[in-house]
Amino acid sequence: MSLESFAEVVARVDTHIDLAQACLMIAQGAYPALDVERYLGDIERMAQRLRRRMPQSGGAEERIVALNEFLFEDLGFWGNTDDYYDPRNSYLNDVLDRKTGIPITMSIVYMEVGRRVGLPLEGVSFPGHFLVRVRVRGGMLVLDPFAGGAPQSEAELRERLKRVIPEGAASDVPVAELPLDQFLEAASKRQILSRLLRNLKGIYREKDKPERMLEVLNRMLVVTPNAAAELRDRGYVYQRLEGWQPALKDLTDYLQREPDAPDLDEVRVKLIELSALCSRLN
Numbered sequence: 001m002s003l004e005s006f007a008e009v010v011a012r013v014d015t016h017i018d019l020a021q022a023c024l025m026i027a028q029g030a031y032p033a034l035d036v037e038r039y040l041g042d043i044e045r046m047a048q049r050l051r052r053r054m055p056q057s058g059g060a061e062e063r064i065v066a067l068n069e070f071l072f073e074d075l076g077f078w079g080n081t082d083d084y085y086d087p088r089n090s091y092l093n094d095v096l097d098r099k100t101g102i103p104i105t106m107s108i109v110y111m112e113v114g115r116r117v118g119l120p121l122e123g124v125s126f127p128g129h130f131l132v133r134v135r136v137r138g139g140m141l142v143l144d145p146f147a148g149g150a151p152q153s154e155a156e157l158r159e160r161l162k163r164v165i166p167e168g169a170a171s172d173v174p175v176a177e178l179p180l181d182q183f184l185e186a187a188s189k190r191q192i193l194s195r196l197l198r199n200l201k202g203i204y205r206e207k208d209k210p211e212r213m214l215e216v217l218n219r220m221l222v223v224t225p226n227a228a229a230e231l232r233d234r235g236y237v238y239q240r241l242e243g244w245q246p247a248l249k250d251l252t253d254y255l256q257r258e259p260d261a262p263d264l265d266e267v268r269v270k271l272i273e274l275s276a277l278c279s280r281l282n
Contacts, residue, residue: 002028007222010190017189020092020112023105023196027091029215039093043109046075047116054117060136063119068149071113075099079106079146087212090200103146104130104196110145122186125195126157128164133184142184154180193223201233210240228257232267239274244281248274 006025010017020043024036050070055062071077080089080100088094095101095109104123107130111121114134124131124142131152132143142152152160161183162175187195197220204212217234220227235250251267251274261267 002032003218003222006219010193010223014188014190019108019189019192022189022193023092023108026193026197026200026216026219027093029219030087030091030212031093034093039096042096043112044116046070047113050113051117060119060134060141063114063117064134064141064143064149067110067114067117067119071110071145072148077106077109078148079103085203085206087200087203087207090196090203102130102199103144104192104199106145107132108192108196110143110149123192124184125187125191126183127161129160130192130195131184133186140184157183190223194220197223210237213237214241226257228254228261231257232261232263235270239270244274244277248278 009022024039028034054066077099089102095105114121121132121134124133134141144150144152165175197216200216214237220230231250232254235247238247251271
């Protein structure tokens with residue numbers, strides 16, 4: 001039922017998707033009894049407290065200062081550098097309860113509280129580190145909620161790029177001369193959900209937890225139903241869990257979508273094995 005409800009929420013026009021609600025519904029894969037409305041209420045109450053102390057005059061810069069003081073000084077939210085790959089850092093309920101998370105979930109809390117007090121914050125799917133942006137007088141301010149909402153200078157952003165993009169990988173242009181604008185586009189809500197789910201997929205793959213991976217992949221395919229690679233990976237997870245028939249269906253569908261897939265021969269071998277296993281069930 002939670003997956004069906006999640007699909008209904010994500011099916012809306014992107015601007016009408018409730019990002020916090022969708023993130024909490026992702027967490028229901030790990031916490032089936034999670035009370036989504038309770039946590040949405042927590043976010044609203046945080047915003048109400050912040051609204052009372054928000055400066056009555058001034059622009060976005062002054063509101064950002066108030067938001068940073070409230071979240072990171074008064075409430076004590078912090079970026080989790082101690083145990084970065086703990087899956088709890090990717091579940092919004094845990095982030096709200098523990099007041100810590102990774103860049104994308106810290107950014108989601110930041111945006112959701114900020115939007116409720118009139119700050120038009122937008123997510124930025126920056127390579128290697130999720131950020132937030134807001135338009136201010138005379139330009140754009142890029143912020144890092146993982147580091148207490150610290151504003152990011154052009155030099156800092158370029159240094160981040162150097163750490164994740166090898167020289168020559170993007171183009172013949174040196175990384176130091178790449179136009180930053182292409183990396184600072186606002187991320188859609190579906191893109192944010194996809195990145196969050198990719199993080200969880202990677203964590204559960206490393207921890208070798210196929211049941212959790214299946215829950216994540218089911219939601220990934222709701223958010224991005226045309227993602228052939230996720231369909232293939234779900235087929236492999238079904239196979240590991242001895243779900244022969246759904247594995248056969250997913251891998252068959254994968255090759256129908258990607259008839260020239262680079263792993264064509266490998267998948268065909270899997271299909272032969274699965275067909276034989278399925279025939280024994282009949």
